[in-house]
Amino acid sequence: MRTHRLHCPALALTSKVEYCVPFYDTDAMGIVHHANYVRYLELARVRFLREHDEPYQRYIEQGYNFVVTRIDVQLRRATRFDEVLTVRCWLERVRAVSLSFGYHIRCGEELTALGWTEHGTIDRLGKLVRIPEAKREHLLTLVPPLR
Amino acid sequence: MRTHRLHCPALALTSKVEYCVPFYDTDAMGIVHHANYVRYLELARVRFLREHDEPYQRYIEQGYNFVVTRIDVQLRRATRFDEVLTVRCWLERVRAVSLSFGYHIRCGEELTALGWTEHGTIDRLGKLVRIPEAKREHLLTLVPPLR
Amino acid sequence: MRTHRLHCPALALTSKVEYCVPFYDTDAMGIVHHANYVRYLELARVRFLREHDEPYQRYIEQGYNFVVTRIDVQLRRATRFDEVLTVRCWLERVRAVSLSFGYHIRCGEELTALGWTEHGTIDRLGKLVRIPEAKREHLLTLVPPLR
Amino acid sequence: MRTHRLHCPALALTSKVEYCVPFYDTDAMGIVHHANYVRYLELARVRFLREHDEPYQRYIEQGYNFVVTRIDVQLRRATRFDEVLTVRCWLERVRAVSLSFGYHIRCGEELTALGWTEHGTIDRLGKLVRIPEAKREHLLTLVPPLR
Numbered sequence A, B, C, D: 001m002r003t004h005r006l007h008c009p010a011l012a013l014t015s016k017v018e019y020c021v022p023f024y025d026t027d028a029m030g031i032v033h034h035a036n037y038v039r040y041l042e043l044a045r046v047r048f049l050r051e052h053d054e055p056y057q058r059y060i061e062q063g064y065n066f067v068v069t070r071i072d073v074q075l076r077r078a079t080r081f082d083e084v085l086t087v088r089c090w091l092e093r094v095r096a097v098s099l100s101f102g103y104h105i106r107c108g109e110e111l112t113a114l115g116w117t118e119h120g121t122i123d124r125l126g127k128l129v130r131i132p133e134a135k136r137e138h139l140l141t142l143v144p145p146l147r
Helices: A035-052 A056-061 A133-142 B035-052 B056-061 B133-142 C035-052 C056-061 C133-142 D035-052 D056-061 D133-142
Strands: A015-020 A065-075 A084-094 A098-107 A110-122 B015-020 B065-075 B084-094 B098-107 B110-122 C015-020 C065-075 C084-094 C098-107 C110-122 D015-020 D065-075 D084-094 D098-107 D110-122
Touching: A015 A035, A035 A056, A035 A065, A035 A084, A035 A098, A035 A110, A035 B035, A056 A065, A065 A098, A084 A133, B015 B035, B035 B056, B035 B065, B035 B084, B035 B098, B035 B110, B056 B065, B065 B098, B084 B133, C015 C035, C035 C056, C035 C065, C035 C084, C035 C098, C035 C110, C035 D035, C056 C065, C065 C098, C084 C133, D015 D035, D035 D056, D035 D065, D035 D084, D035 D098, D035 D110, D056 D065, D065 D098, D084 D133
Parallel strands: none
Antiparallel strands: A015 A084, A065 A110, A065 B065, A084 A098, A098 A110, B015 B084, B065 B110, B084 B098, B098 B110, C015 C084, C065 C110, C065 D065, C084 C098, C098 C110, D015 D084, D065 D110, D084 D098, D098 D110
């Protein structure tokens, strides 16, 4: 599998979501069940599109969806009921038919998790399609420069 | 991030779980929400421990838990309500304080997803601890040889 | 609110699903999080339709959906990771635009939960519609007689 | 089953939570999956305890938990991705070993759902126990008078 960076580039445009861990996200180990972090990434990604691009609903209305093709999450620290997490998202890469996002999850000062997701652009029939050129050009302006 | 193989080694001991996609696992795209695949991996991992090692409950009773430290899933094909998935799991690696598992998810003949998870062994206080030596030796016998 | 019986009528046609509690359904109290029982009811309801009526997918293909309008669950006993539950469902009532189902959840011999759900029939636009007459007549044959 | 009111008493002390529907709460009908409403009630109940009594964590630290014994939800209107819900909670009744809460969920001006939950007080061993007298007296002051 391909390697990819999981550090927030210094110059990245980011969006952030605060999330107070609900009791229903915990498991019998007393900590947040790991599958939930994948959901937290979605919250921040949806926020990023709204703040820097356009609401995800607009993509849907125009006949596009982003289907997840890869999920990669590193968990550094368990989190518990009622802790407040800050999930930060940035756009990592834009290609012809795919996008990828990077994420940090912090609890106070501590880094809790690093995430990376990849998405294919599909049409109403579920076929992979190219991101429209004008849209793609805008998205490219949101990608931070390589260090 | 480190690369890792995501192919089921030919000689791997595996366990498999059949899972019929419930309606509640779908999302407004009409497909299984991607975070659920992380749960499906857990079903197969729990089965693997029961079949080839010992039930996860026994680890808990002895004061051990496996905390997830890394999740990596490649999604190749969307799946839908009422489709039957076969999730296959094998032990990929055993180290002093960590384990990793590999996974295939198939829908009929088609490969739906590849997964890989890494787990740290912790004690009742949540501290990382070494896997007991006898246990570790048994686990090592379950790891398929490198190709 | 209206009262309703929550006892499985002796003569009811039922369907049952076996469900082994996955770790991800537990919460920090060490037991199944209560919201999950609502999902378990769905598993048995979907099975009931398949066994005694027709697969839910067929309703969807014909432009119908059953939207949940009421959920009522009594929990008698907590359940834990790896316990095997038996969820039994029967059709409780059929009206012009709505249906209701009753449920038992058992863990071994013990009654774990009683459930009752009510559903409105909607069309592709989300409008409440009458259940087609022939369909309704068949469904009525599935309802157990009043005691 | 017993009937119970599901109207917010005019004089009730309430707490409210705003919740923007995440994509992962939707299902293939394009609406919030009904089991999720049970989770939304929990968010408001936890907030109520924090604002008018004490954080739920304090109950846990003192060896108490509230186990859910009954869930009753009426759904009046479907809700969708990105809609903002307001969940309002009040204390409905306090008995020797149990509590019940009432809930309203609104989307804008529209009433989306009414809820009612009942909880038993348990100790660290999972046994039902009486709510400590001083605590019970305080909780009783939070219950709105009967109309």
